[in-house]
Amino acid sequence: MVYKRFYPVLLDAANRILAGHSCVLCGLRAESLTSPKAICQVCLAAIQLSGNCCYQCGISIKSTDGQQKCGECLHHPKPYHRLIASCHYDFPVNQAISRFKFDQQLHLGKALAKALSQLILDTYQDDELPQLLIPIPLHRKRLAERGFNQSQLIAKTISHNILIPTVVNQLIRVKNTPHQIGLKATQRKQNLKNAFKVKSQLPRHIALIDDVVTTGSTITEATKQCLKHGAETIDIWCLAKT
Numbered sequence: 001m002v003y004k005r006f007y008p009v010l011l012d013a014a015n016r017i018l019a020g021h022s023c024v025l026c027g028l029r030a031e032s033l034t035s036p037k038a039i040c041q042v043c044l045a046a047i048q049l050s051g052n053c054c055y056q057c058g059i060s061i062k063s064t065d066g067q068q069k070c071g072e073c074l075h076h077p078k079p080y081h082r083l084i085a086s087c088h089y090d091f092p093v094n095q096a097i098s099r100f101k102f103d104q105q106l107h108l109g110k111a112l113a114k115a116l117s118q119l120i121l122d123t124y125q126d127d128e129l130p131q132l133l134i135p136i137p138l139h140r141k142r143l144a145e146r147g148f149n150q151s152q153l154i155a156k157t158i159s160h161n162i163l164i165p166t167v168v169n170q171l172i173r174v175k176n177t178p179h180q181i182g183l184k185a186t187q188r189k190q191n192l193k194n195a196f197k198v199k200s201q202l203p204r205h206i207a208l209i210d211d212v213v214t215t216g217s218t219i220t221e222a223t224k225q226c227l228k229h230g231a232e233t234i235d236i237w238c239l240a241k242t
């Protein structure tokens, strides 16, 4: 009888504990999480970029007087139109991206791409969204090593969330560049020269999707190729900018 009285109380407590899913970053259960591949509000607030960023290259800028570009982009404009990065490349995002890429923890990439999708929708508002998403390709040898292209998975997740198609194999990587980590910007640039090829005509406005943008050499080189094949405005969307 006692049990009968307490049963509804226990059931209610159990339901509340089990409601929602666990955050992929902190592991805590949150009622607001409606999918098992998501990041809780507390983690999102901690990892997302805040403050003013340069419209074109995405670095943090102090200016609040309406100046949207950093000094570097004002003097040496990038070939791409704008860059949107959703997170700081710090713990736990750097660790999550590395587990996503090198340990096939695909749910981490999907969760971060979902957060990026929301940021894109919030950022563009009345601005025209690109007509097509193109993931930065891997060379076929690198693809065989890793088993999947992380940028393609990010692009597909964004496509699913904001309903813009992704095409693969339109932009291809014809040069197998060595790992760029630790290399100087000039060396990176040299390695990436003619690394990409565009296979057919592109629409006017596209977005290139990458996991992490570091010096920008890769996206710059890919942008230059796309500009030669019909694209006029190229936006860059990435999970993180170092």
Ligand SMILES: [Zn+2]
Residues within 6 Å of the ligand: 023, 024, 025, 026, 027, 028, 039, 040, 041, 042, 043, 044
């Ligand atoms: Zn969390």
Ligand SMILES: [Zn+2]
Residues within 6 Å of the ligand: 054, 055, 056, 057, 058, 059, 069, 070, 071, 072, 073, 074
């Ligand atoms: Zn800039």
